[in-house]
Amino acid sequence: MPFFAYKGRDGRGELLQGVLEGADSGAVADQLFGSGVTPLEISVTKRRATSGSAGSSSVGWRERLFEKKVTSMDVQLFSRQIYTLLKSGVPIMRGLAGLQESAISTSFARIIKDLRESLDAGRELSIAMGRYPAVFTPFYLSMVKVGEMTGRLEEVFLRLFDHLEFDRDMRERVKTALRYPTFVVIAMVLAMVVVNIFVIPKFASVFQSFGAELPLMTRVLLTTSQFTIAWWPALAGVTVASIVGFKAWNRTVNGRLVWDRVKLRLPVAGKIIHKGTMARFARSFALSLRSGVPIVQALTVVSQTADNAYLSSRIDQMRDGVERGESILRTSSAANVFTPIVLQMIAVGEETGSIDDLMDEIALMYEREVDYELKTLSSQIEPILITFLGVMVLILALGIFLPIWDLGQAALHPK
Template sequence: MPFFAYKARNAHGELVQGVLESPDSGAVAEQLFNTGITPIEIAPTKKPALGGEGGWWARLTEEKIRSIDVQLFSRQLYTLLKAGVPIMRGLAGLQESAINKSFGRVLGDIRESLDSGRELSAAMRRHPEVFSAFYLSMVRVGEMTGRLEDIFLRLFDHLEFERLMRERVHTAMRYPMFVVIAMAVAITVINLFVIPAFAKVYAGFNAELPLMTQILIGFSNFMVRFWPLMLALVVGAGFAFRIYIATAAGRYRWDKLKLRFPIVGKIVLKGALARFARSFALASKSGVPIVQGLNVVAQTVDNAYIASRITQMRDGIERGESILRTAVTAGVFTPVVLQMVAVGEETGELDSLMDEIAEMYEREVDYELKTLSSQIEPILIVGLGIIVLVLALGVFLPIWDLGKVALHK
């Protein structure tokens, strides 16, 4: 995505400058407004260089900043602020002890920004590739309410939840992906090397081959002749798909389609609802207005389709509709969520009930992920069995037919 340099005024009328990565200038303006800053000027710019020493090779090989670095930073900063350590001294200590040197340079830049009079949220906003819009909005709320240390503790819990979700998904998908890749490699080897060898033997029989064998030999000949083209098409399709889902329309359609996938779709939906409930509860407990809260929560669900429905909820609430009515209209929430929203809105305990919804869906997602391999395994076994059956029939039917002919002679 392109980068935009901005000049803006904060709540105290002070000039704030920085660089943000966003699809367009309108999205930059919206992000600034959501964090309490009024933009004055927004212009395209190049990606900001951080550090820059060592030249392009050093920047290319430098250690990447991971989410765990931001998570640990949040927990450490909470501990320091709670102990009464001034934020400048705390950041200096964290910078010196940072294991990830790239993140240490980010902390150094934040310190320089604070020295020049910027607020912490404005200083962090200079690094959108490190701190998400939700993270920045929560820090901004902590500055406004004077509860910055509590915000960092809640952000640590939120990032821990996100990390566990990603790890569970990767663990659950490891076995199915290994089986699929192994099947693809086996099919390629058989078509490129095994079937051509059998085809030479069958050519000496001077007999009509079974239909299944003809199909296998025809497909094998096609692969042997055009495998560079097929490889180029597969690689090109992969790049085209990545470019497509990088667009707003492509990401929206792909995320909507993912919800319809068998087995995986319900896990994606429950995971998104768990993120929504956890983020909404966090924003609500931190004192974020509900309209602004929904706007930043939409950026945490990791699904463009559901995010658009949450944005639709925000628009409905701005028109004066109730949370329950807008949630029903959104059409993505389960009856359990809607019932809890109704009770929470009636009793004023919406944040607590959202926490319970998040815990419920976290448990369900955890169970679904633990049983994902066992759910996919029958499908993989059936698919593997069909492939083996087709190959066996295609390869051995001619030999079987020749054997019967020899017995009748």
Template sequence: MANFSYRGRSSGGGLVNGSLEAMSASAVADQLLLQGITPLEIKPAPKQENGDGLKFNLTLFAEKVRHVDVLLFSRQIYTLLKAGVPIMRALAGLQESSSNGAMKRLLQEVRESLDSGRELSASLARHSTVFPPFYLSMVRVGEMTGRLEEIFLRLFYHLDFEQFMRNQVKSALRYPSFVVAAMAIAIVVVNIWVIPAFAQVFKGFNAELPFMTRLLINFSDFMVADWPYLLAGLVGIIFAFRAWVATPMGRYLWDRTKLRVPIAGKIVEKATLARFSRSFALAVRSGVPVVQAMSVVAQTVDNVFIADKIEKMREGVERGESVLRTAISARVFTPIVLQMVAVGEESGALDDMMEEVADMYQREVEYELKNLSQQIEPILIVALGILVLVLALGIFLPIWDLGKVAFKR
């Protein structure tokens, strides 16, 4: 028996934390489901002894189930179920055709769980690190409504949309990241090899050097002589930042700050709201009650600040307020979106309107991403110009005054 710490969400939508003793993480998930708790994270409790180092290393480098594996699983299981293939035969076929060893093992465990009498949603919930709460809730709705194959198709489109957004952001940031990395490398090369060579020449004049030159020489000397401290400080800052972001308050403040970053902030906000709108439309269209849909969708936006706004919307709806009023109070939606929400709520087609909102945000994000390089390029040019100006003033200004310095000698 081992101790496991867990984090889950109760049937009322509240967060639950604790620890349980069981044979495996799957057994912990079963106990939580029996208690009406949807597990979000299950991990071994910290141990005092460190005798499983080899096992830890093997787990660290083991093959994992990727986002694309879940995407393909959703599409393939939909096709098989729609063709009338029984669920057990469908899972067996997917297990044999999967090229990912971790996915094979997952499907085998799901089949064994189904053989023992569990439902598909409960079997998938035993792998909460692979299938998010939103995915599990949708599968559970599909089981209750008898439209499981349709749910898997909608989940496929939902996951495909999320992957598309990630790929768009990575593609847009590739060029700026390359330029920033090249500038950083250039700064290191100049400070380690170029400036020290000029410093030896300048010291031979025994004259007072310009402030910019002294600043460059002192910084170069620091990098050459004390680079271990500089590297240790940089690593320490990175680890301290990661530890701060790992805290609830730190994650909240960081997610709120990301939305206020010039240029990139509005893209992140629109992408997050597009993900929320599409997830909410999918949940409502599949028969999930609005309150429960908001509670589940809040976990899919990948932004604690926006998730907190959605949770407050859910609390307002629970008190009897309209979705429009809670959306206005959230202060994250544009007037056009609020107008669409009002029309959808009055006409009873809220899911359709939220789908339109998601499409609108997606088009805006695509446009912003296509123009991201053009917006960042002037900033990079200005930064590069400042760097060249500092180097020119620091290195070449004494050379320009070489005649004056020689005359003083």
């Protein structure tokens, strides 16, 4: 998405300026209004900052080239440390100064220094962090905005620490579950390559010497092998062009919306992505309501915490319905992203006036379901892996064993 430079005034009338990422100027204006800033000027600009770019002009290009990049673990530890400092009553400027001195990563230390300077200039923390989109994700920035609006910044940083820890644990579990299937698939693909390039051509020369014809499946594999060897530069170019084109399309608003919707329908990963995103939505929505933020404004800010464009659009649809005077239950049903059990919990919460407590329960339920899905991920992948291996073995069997069976008859009855 493009970046926009803005100027605006906060609730105290102080002039603020910075850079935000958004689909268009209207989306950036919504972000500013949601954080309590009245925009005065919004214009398209180039990307201002990546990890360690802002405030690092004094650092040579050689140092930046060989410098260790900021990792998610750095951000996770930063979230925990700032939570502890704020909870202990340490002023945020003093806390950031201490974190800057104790930071192991020099690039992250420069980012913290720039955050201090931005806060000292009167900018909000979320806006200062928005200058580093490669370090602080849109979800992270949206949660910080929620904390600034509600006055519960320390609780938000604790939530962010838990989220980053859960996300890292989820990624490790997924990698562990996919390690064995990945090795098996790679071995099968290598076997197919070896058979097509070295084995089947030998069969072709032997059958040709007997004047016999290769079986159909063997001929198909041989033709595929010859085509791949002859046209591999074109195939490699098409593959690279397809990847670049897909990334460019995914950066557009419509492309990201379509792809994020497709991700939710993937056989195994779709359920995990959907439940994890809805758990984050329920957590941040409960936090906003408990802090006294109006429902419409809470939904506006919370929709930005969803790292899925399709689910974010469904939450915006809920906000529009509530703004028209509809109930939360009705808009949640129309969004078509909640399960019937969750809708029942929303109905009870809305009727009893404890929607924030019920949203916390919904988040817990989704998190437990994500944890269960991750624990059973290997068993869910096994049927897909077995089916794939069965197809590969069938192709190899028909392509290799059939000519072996026919070779004897071809030798006895040469044409």
